Amino acid sequence: AQSVAQPEDQVNVAEGNPLTVKCTYSVSGNPYLFWYVQYPNRGLQFLLKYITGDNLVKGSYGFEAEFNKSQTSFHLKKPSALVSDSALYFCAVSPGGTTSGTYKYIFGTGTRLKVLA
Amino acid sequence: DAGVIQSPRHEVTEMGQEVTLRCKPISGHNSLFWYRQTMMRGLELLIYFNNNVPIDDSGMPEDRFSAKMPNASFSTLKIQPSEPRDSAVYFCASTLGGGYGYTFGSGTRLTVV
Numbered sequence: 001a002q003s004v005a006q007p008e009d010q011v012n013v014a015e016g017n018p019l020t021v022k023c024t025y026s027v028s029g030n031p032y033l034f035w036y037v038q039y040p041n042r043g044l045q046f047l048l049k050y051i052t053g054d055n056l057v058k059g060s061y062g063f064e065a066e067f068n069k070s071q072t073s074f075h076l077k078k079p080s081a082l083v084s085d086s087a088l089y090f091c092a093v094s095p096g097g098t099t100s101g102t103y104k105y106i107f108g109t110g111t112r113l114k115v116l117a
Numbered sequence: 118d119a120g121v122i123q124s125p126r127h128e129v130t131e132m133g134q135e136v137t138l139r140c141k142p143i144s145g146h147n148s149l150f151w152y153r154q155t156m157m158r159g160l161e162l163l164i165y166f167n168n169n170v171p172i173d174d175s176g177m178p179e180d181r182f183s184a185k186m187p188n189a190s191f192s193t194l195k196i197q198p199s200e201p202r203d204s205a206v207y208f209c210a211s212t213l214g215g216g217y218g219y220t221f222g223s224g225t226r227l228t229v230v
Protein backbone atom coordinates (compact mmCIF):
# COMPACT_ATOMS: atom_id res chain seq x y z
CA ALA A 1 0.00 0.00 0.00
CA GLN A 2 1.17 3.51 -0.75
CA SER A 3 1.93 5.59 2.29
CA VAL A 4 3.65 8.64 3.70
CA ALA A 5 5.22 8.61 7.14
CA GLN A 6 6.09 11.51 9.39
CA PRO A 7 7.70 9.66 12.27
CA GLU A 8 7.69 12.53 14.76
CA ASP A 9 4.46 13.90 16.15
CA GLN A 10 6.33 16.90 17.53
CA VAL A 11 9.72 18.50 17.03
CA ASN A 12 11.10 21.04 19.48
CA VAL A 13 13.96 23.29 18.51
CA ALA A 14 15.50 26.41 19.98
CA GLU A 15 15.23 29.63 18.04
CA GLY A 16 18.25 30.15 15.84
CA ASN A 17 19.05 26.45 15.64
CA PRO A 18 18.63 24.40 12.46
CA LEU A 19 15.48 22.34 12.18
CA THR A 20 14.57 19.15 10.36
CA VAL A 21 11.11 17.65 9.96
CA LYS A 22 11.24 14.15 8.57
CA CYS A 23 9.16 12.53 5.84
CA THR A 24 9.50 9.15 4.17
CA TYR A 25 7.25 7.65 1.57
CA SER A 26 6.38 4.38 -0.06
CA VAL A 27 4.83 4.81 -3.51
CA SER A 28 5.46 3.36 -6.91
CA GLY A 29 6.91 5.30 -9.80
CA ASN A 30 8.39 8.77 -9.61
CA PRO A 31 6.17 10.78 -7.29
CA TYR A 32 5.84 14.49 -6.82
CA LEU A 33 6.55 15.55 -3.24
CA PHE A 34 5.18 18.49 -1.29
CA TRP A 35 5.38 20.22 2.06
CA TYR A 36 2.51 22.22 3.50
CA VAL A 37 2.30 24.30 6.67
CA GLN A 38 -0.77 24.94 8.78
CA TYR A 39 -0.90 27.80 11.24
CA PRO A 40 -3.60 27.81 13.95
CA ASN A 41 -7.11 28.31 12.62
CA ARG A 42 -5.87 28.43 9.03
CA GLY A 43 -5.91 26.17 6.01
CA LEU A 44 -2.85 24.35 4.74
CA GLN A 45 -0.43 26.53 2.83
CA PHE A 46 1.99 25.34 0.16
CA LEU A 47 5.66 25.57 1.17
CA LEU A 48 7.60 23.79 -1.55
CA LYS A 49 7.61 20.88 -3.96
CA TYR A 50 9.92 18.48 -5.71
CA ILE A 51 9.08 17.52 -9.26
CA THR A 52 12.41 16.73 -10.88
CA GLY A 53 15.97 18.01 -11.07
CA ASP A 54 18.08 19.24 -8.19
CA ASN A 55 17.48 17.20 -5.06
CA LEU A 56 17.54 20.30 -2.87
CA VAL A 57 14.49 22.48 -3.38
CA LYS A 58 13.91 25.86 -1.83
CA GLY A 59 10.57 27.20 -0.78
CA SER A 60 8.78 29.88 1.16
CA TYR A 61 9.95 31.44 4.45
CA GLY A 62 13.52 30.14 4.07
CA PHE A 63 12.54 26.47 4.10
CA GLU A 64 14.19 23.87 1.92
CA ALA A 65 13.79 20.15 1.46
CA GLU A 66 16.10 17.42 0.31
CA PHE A 67 14.85 14.63 -1.91
CA ASN A 68 16.66 11.33 -1.42
CA LYS A 69 15.47 8.70 -3.86
CA SER A 70 17.42 5.80 -2.40
CA GLN A 71 16.07 6.46 1.08
CA THR A 72 12.64 7.53 -0.23
CA SER A 73 12.77 10.58 1.99
CA PHE A 74 11.92 14.23 1.63
CA HIS A 75 12.98 15.96 4.83
CA LEU A 76 12.11 19.59 5.45
CA LYS A 77 14.89 21.81 6.73
CA LYS A 78 15.66 25.35 7.75
CA PRO A 79 19.10 26.63 8.76
CA SER A 80 17.85 28.92 11.51
CA ALA A 81 14.46 28.47 13.15
CA LEU A 82 12.17 31.32 14.13
CA VAL A 83 9.49 31.30 16.81
CA SER A 84 7.05 32.21 14.03
CA ASP A 85 7.84 28.89 12.32
CA SER A 86 5.89 27.10 15.04
CA ALA A 87 3.06 25.35 13.21
CA LEU A 88 1.84 21.98 11.93
CA TYR A 89 3.74 20.64 8.91
CA PHE A 90 2.41 18.10 6.45
CA CYS A 91 4.30 16.09 3.89
CA ALA A 92 2.31 14.98 0.82
CA VAL A 93 2.99 12.74 -2.15
CA SER A 94 1.37 12.67 -5.55
CA PRO A 95 1.90 9.12 -6.80
CA GLY A 96 2.72 8.62 -10.45
CA GLY A 97 4.07 12.13 -10.89
CA THR A 98 2.39 13.46 -14.01
CA THR A 99 1.48 17.06 -14.53
CA SER A 100 -2.02 16.53 -15.78
CA GLY A 101 -5.10 14.76 -14.62
CA THR A 102 -6.32 14.29 -11.13
CA TYR A 103 -4.23 12.83 -8.41
CA LYS A 104 -5.23 12.10 -4.88
CA TYR A 105 -2.34 13.19 -2.74
CA ILE A 106 -1.29 11.02 0.14
CA PHE A 107 -0.75 13.20 3.20
CA GLY A 108 1.33 12.37 6.22
CA THR A 109 -0.14 12.68 9.68
CA GLY A 110 1.59 15.96 10.35
CA THR A 111 4.44 17.07 12.62
CA ARG A 112 3.97 19.86 15.11
CA LEU A 113 7.01 22.12 15.17
CA LYS A 114 7.62 24.12 18.30
CA VAL A 115 10.36 26.73 18.19
CA LEU A 116 11.35 27.87 21.66
CA ALA A 117 12.56 31.40 22.31
CA ASP B 118 -6.97 35.82 -7.12
CA ALA B 119 -9.07 35.35 -3.99
CA GLY B 120 -8.01 31.74 -3.57
CA VAL B 121 -10.34 28.94 -2.55
CA ILE B 122 -13.34 30.42 -0.77
CA GLN B 123 -15.28 28.48 1.83
CA SER B 124 -18.41 29.47 3.67
CA PRO B 125 -19.40 29.72 6.38
CA ARG B 126 -16.21 30.02 8.45
CA HIS B 127 -17.99 28.76 11.52
CA GLU B 128 -21.18 26.78 11.90
CA VAL B 129 -22.85 25.72 15.11
CA THR B 130 -25.88 23.52 14.75
CA GLU B 131 -28.00 21.17 16.76
CA MET B 132 -27.86 17.44 16.36
CA GLY B 133 -30.26 16.26 13.68
CA GLN B 134 -30.13 19.44 11.64
CA GLU B 135 -28.98 19.63 8.05
CA VAL B 136 -25.67 21.37 7.44
CA THR B 137 -24.42 22.63 4.08
CA LEU B 138 -20.83 23.70 3.55
CA ARG B 139 -19.86 25.63 0.44
CA CYS B 140 -16.73 25.94 -1.62
CA LYS B 141 -15.67 28.07 -4.57
CA PRO B 142 -12.47 26.72 -6.15
CA ILE B 143 -9.88 28.79 -7.96
CA SER B 144 -11.02 29.60 -11.46
CA GLY B 145 -9.51 27.18 -13.97
CA HIS B 146 -8.71 24.47 -11.46
CA ASN B 147 -10.24 21.22 -12.63
CA SER B 148 -10.01 19.15 -9.46
CA LEU B 149 -11.67 19.77 -6.11
CA PHE B 150 -11.22 17.97 -2.84
CA TRP B 151 -13.12 17.92 0.47
CA TYR B 152 -11.14 17.10 3.61
CA ARG B 153 -12.06 16.79 7.27
CA GLN B 154 -9.59 17.50 10.06
CA THR B 155 -9.93 16.42 13.68
CA MET B 156 -7.45 15.98 16.48
CA MET B 157 -8.18 12.29 16.71
CA ARG B 158 -8.15 11.35 13.02
CA GLY B 159 -5.99 14.05 11.49
CA LEU B 160 -6.62 15.05 7.87
CA GLU B 161 -9.05 12.77 6.02
CA LEU B 162 -10.00 12.97 2.35
CA LEU B 163 -13.76 12.69 2.02
CA ILE B 164 -14.35 13.02 -1.71
CA TYR B 165 -12.81 14.51 -4.80
CA PHE B 166 -14.07 15.72 -8.15
CA ASN B 167 -12.41 16.00 -11.51
CA ASN B 168 -14.09 18.26 -14.07
CA ASN B 169 -17.16 18.37 -11.80
CA VAL B 170 -17.49 14.58 -11.72
CA PRO B 171 -17.07 12.71 -8.41
CA ILE B 172 -14.10 10.38 -8.81
CA ASP B 173 -13.60 8.86 -5.38
CA ASP B 174 -16.04 9.13 -2.50
CA SER B 175 -14.61 6.25 -0.50
CA GLY B 176 -13.75 8.59 2.33
CA MET B 177 -17.29 9.76 2.91
CA PRO B 178 -18.00 8.33 6.34
CA GLU B 179 -21.70 7.56 6.02
CA ASP B 180 -24.74 8.05 3.85
CA ARG B 181 -25.49 11.12 5.92
CA PHE B 182 -22.74 12.84 3.96
CA SER B 183 -23.21 13.93 0.35
CA ALA B 184 -21.30 16.23 -1.98
CA LYS B 185 -22.13 17.88 -5.25
CA MET B 186 -20.35 19.97 -7.81
CA PRO B 187 -23.00 21.38 -10.15
CA ASN B 188 -20.49 23.51 -12.05
CA ALA B 189 -16.81 24.32 -12.16
CA SER B 190 -17.09 27.18 -9.69
CA PHE B 191 -19.13 25.71 -6.86
CA SER B 192 -19.31 22.66 -4.64
CA THR B 193 -21.30 21.72 -1.55
CA LEU B 194 -20.84 19.20 1.22
CA LYS B 195 -24.04 18.33 3.01
CA ILE B 196 -24.55 16.46 6.25
CA GLN B 197 -28.07 15.32 7.00
CA PRO B 198 -28.78 14.64 9.79
CA SER B 199 -25.76 16.01 11.63
CA GLU B 200 -24.33 14.33 14.74
CA PRO B 201 -21.92 15.59 17.42
CA ARG B 202 -19.16 13.33 16.06
CA ASP B 203 -19.28 15.30 12.81
CA SER B 204 -17.74 18.25 14.66
CA ALA B 205 -14.51 19.04 12.82
CA VAL B 206 -12.87 21.52 10.49
CA TYR B 207 -13.83 20.86 6.88
CA PHE B 208 -11.45 22.02 4.17
CA CYS B 209 -11.91 22.39 0.47
CA ALA B 210 -8.92 22.37 -1.88
CA SER B 211 -8.49 22.74 -5.62
CA THR B 212 -5.72 22.10 -8.11
CA LEU B 213 -4.83 22.15 -11.79
CA GLY B 214 -3.35 18.70 -11.51
CA GLY B 215 -0.84 16.42 -9.84
CA GLY B 216 2.30 18.51 -10.05
CA TYR B 217 0.77 21.89 -9.33
CA GLY B 218 -0.06 21.42 -5.68
CA TYR B 219 -3.29 21.97 -3.86
CA THR B 220 -4.64 25.34 -2.76
CA PHE B 221 -6.68 25.02 0.41
CA GLY B 222 -9.48 27.19 1.64
CA SER B 223 -9.54 28.57 5.17
CA GLY B 224 -11.93 25.87 6.30
CA THR B 225 -15.33 25.67 7.99
CA ARG B 226 -15.30 24.88 11.69
CA LEU B 227 -18.42 22.81 12.34
CA THR B 228 -19.72 22.26 15.84
CA VAL B 229 -22.72 19.98 16.32
CA VAL B 230 -24.26 20.21 19.79
